[in-house]
Amino acid sequence: MNSIIIGSGFGGIAAALRLRAKKHKVTLIEKQHDLGGRARVFKKNGFIFDGGPTVITAPYLINELFELFNKKPENYIKLKPLNTWYRFIFEDKTKFDYSGNDGQIKKQIEKINNHDVKGYEELIKFTKKIFDKGFAELADVSFDKPYMMVKQLPSLLKLKSYRSVYSLVSSYIKNEKLRRILSMHPLLVGGNPFTTTSIYGLILYLEKKWGVYYSMGGTGNIIKGLEKLMEEEKIEIIKGREVISIATLNNKIQGVKLDNQKEISADNVVCNADPPAVYEKLLNKKKFGSLFTLKKKRMQYSMGLFVYYFGTKKIYNDVEHHTIIFGDKYKEHLEDIFDKKKLNDDISYYLHRPTATDKSMAPKNHDCFYVLVPVPNNQSGIDWSIEGNKIKNLVIDKMEKSLLPNLRENIVEDFYLTPDYFEKELNTKYGSGFSIQPKFSQSAYFRFHNKSEVCDGLYFVGAGTHPGAGVPGVLSSAKVLDKIL
Numbered sequence: 001m002n003s004i005i006i007g008s009g010f011g012g013i014a015a016a017l018r019l020r021a022k023k024h025k026v027t028l029i030e031k032q033h034d035l036g037g038r039a040r041v042f043k044k045n046g047f048i049f050d051g052g053p054t055v056i057t058a059p060y061l062i063n064e065l066f067e068l069f070n071k072k073p074e075n076y077i078k079l080k081p082l083n084t085w086y087r088f089i090f091e092d093k094t095k096f097d098y099s100g101n102d103g104q105i106k107k108q109i110e111k112i113n114n115h116d117v118k119g120y121e122e123l124i125k126f127t128k129k130i131f132d133k134g135f136a137e138l139a140d141v142s143f144d145k146p147y148m149m150v151k152q153l154p155s156l157l158k159l160k161s162y163r164s165v166y167s168l169v170s171s172y173i174k175n176e177k178l179r180r181i182l183s184m185h186p187l188l189v190g191g192n193p194f195t196t197t198s199i200y201g202l203i204l205y206l207e208k209k210w211g212v213y214y215s216m217g218g219t220g221n222i223i224k225g226l227e228k229l230m231e232e233e234k235i236e237i238i239k240g241r242e243v244i245s246i247a248t249l250n251n252k253i254q255g256v257k258l259d260n261q262k263e264i265s266a267d268n269v270v271c272n273a274d275p276p277a278v279y280e281k282l283l284n285k286k287k288f289g290s291l292f293t294l295k296k297k298r299m300q301y302s303m304g305l306f307v308y309y310f311g312t313k314k315i316y317n318d319v320e321h322h323t324i325i326f327g328d329k330y331k332e333h334l335e336d337i338f339d340k341k342k343l344n345d346d347i348s349y350y351l352h353r354p355t356a357t358d359k360s361m362a363p364k365n366h367d368c369f370y371v372l373v374p375v376p377n378n379q380s381g382i383d384w385s386i387e388g389n390k391i392k393n394l395v396i397d398k399m400e401k402s403l404l405p406n407l408r409e410n411i412v413e414d415f416y417l418t419p420d421y422f423e424k425e426l427n428t429k430y431g432s433g434f435s436i437q438p439k440f441s442q443s444a445y446f447r448f449h450n451k452s453e454v455c456d457g458l459y460f461v462g463a464g465t466h467p468g469a470g471v472p473g474v475l476s477s478a479k480v481l482d483k484i485l
């Protein structure tokens, strides 16, 4: 079997390796000159900036890829468990250190609202039930037939998946600060906690089960390790070439055409590229366009991301590895981003400081950061060449006041990415950070199918497919493929 993979995100690389382990001849084609997609690395004057994922969970899904070939993961990558998973900070300076230490979590809950300790225990019990169904049982199952969904509906209803994550958490927890902390996980996969199906409450339990890890040398080192493995296993890797069309004959895959007009034939094409872009731009629109036009109308896309990468000549020892800062108007901010598609000055943001764990990410006596601000995707029509700099200054001002005093005068290296980067460089519809939103109406059968319904030999893995965005999600999507191809 000849299989072509379009795109080298975590999902694409995992698919390449899984098919290679099944003895397919595999060719992986990546538009950029480096691998990783959202997990690419930007190196600048001794600073190593991981472009995207920083929180590594469910590490067994990464390890499995090495084990497929009887290789030891520790010879390629080094994952370090973190003690503090996230530090949450509120406008009134309340801090909460979230970790795998339940005793410490309960002590902090007690301080904020004594009555919520019991609710927290009950909530964790309930998220275990969601995890057992939604992740352990269904994350790597193909939802390409409606009966699959119908079969699961009774249990999904029992698990209250019609509710949002925030609403589920609120049914156990009374304090607003604790509600925000315990319901923030959808933001990690591109959803609004106030509208994302409570199935995603499973992430709360998933973190507890396996812990939160950091990849020494950066997440980019996982991509590097996987690239080495692909080379050893004779997967052909073509970098710096974009697939411009997928050829079919009588509803059967024939191969792909590259931007240098080269044609490569294949029995299967696995798209790790964002599914909307594949249906719109790579497949024959006349033949296959109608189904997607229907889907496109009802699909809701995840938020966009403004990511500001910066290095400082000052070391900010008090700043944790992962910090999440909630603005005052949290809910309104999210409504502005997701529904009204407009910017709001009262931002909530995530600050990454890898040098808290790994000094190799910056030159000696320097600190390395990125700050991520959720923003509207490009359905907003925002001109990022004007707004980008404004958001950069807004977030620097906010960080100077709260976490990083005298930041501006200490920055020695910086650049930022906006939804334009995600749209133009990574070919993501509307520049969304995480493909389509994780709503109930866009989950499982209602997401883009791992096995395409329009043509034989066409498959999808990655954030827009089942089970969804996030590194564990896209690695699981490649496991689905393992079962059906």
Ligand SMILES: Cc1cc2nc3c(=O)[nH]c(=O)nc-3n(C[C@H](O)[C@H](O)[C@H](O)COP(=O)(O)OP(=O)(O)OC[C@H]3O[C@@H](n4cnc5c(N)ncnc54)[C@H](O)[C@@H]3O)c2cc1C
Residues within 6 Å of the ligand: 006, 007, 008, 009, 010, 011, 012, 029, 030, 031, 032, 035, 036, 037, 038, 039, 051, 052, 053, 054, 055, 056, 057, 188, 241, 242, 243, 244, 272, 273, 274, 305, 307, 372, 425, 426, 427, 433, 434, 461, 462, 463, 464, 468, 469, 470, 471, 472, 474
């Ligand atoms: C800033 C940020 C922070 C994040 N943080 C976390 C985190 O901490 N933990 C976590 O688990 N997840 C995180 N995520 C989510 C996670 O990174 C993504 O869901 C996941 O990496 C997406 O992988 P993917 O397999 O869908 O492929 P992608 O990473 O989307 O890669 C797709 C690839 O396809 C290529 N491509 C597209 N079209 C073509 C074409 N026509 N020809 C050739 N190549 C093409 C693109 O160039 C790209 O390289 C984060 C995401 C972002 C953006």
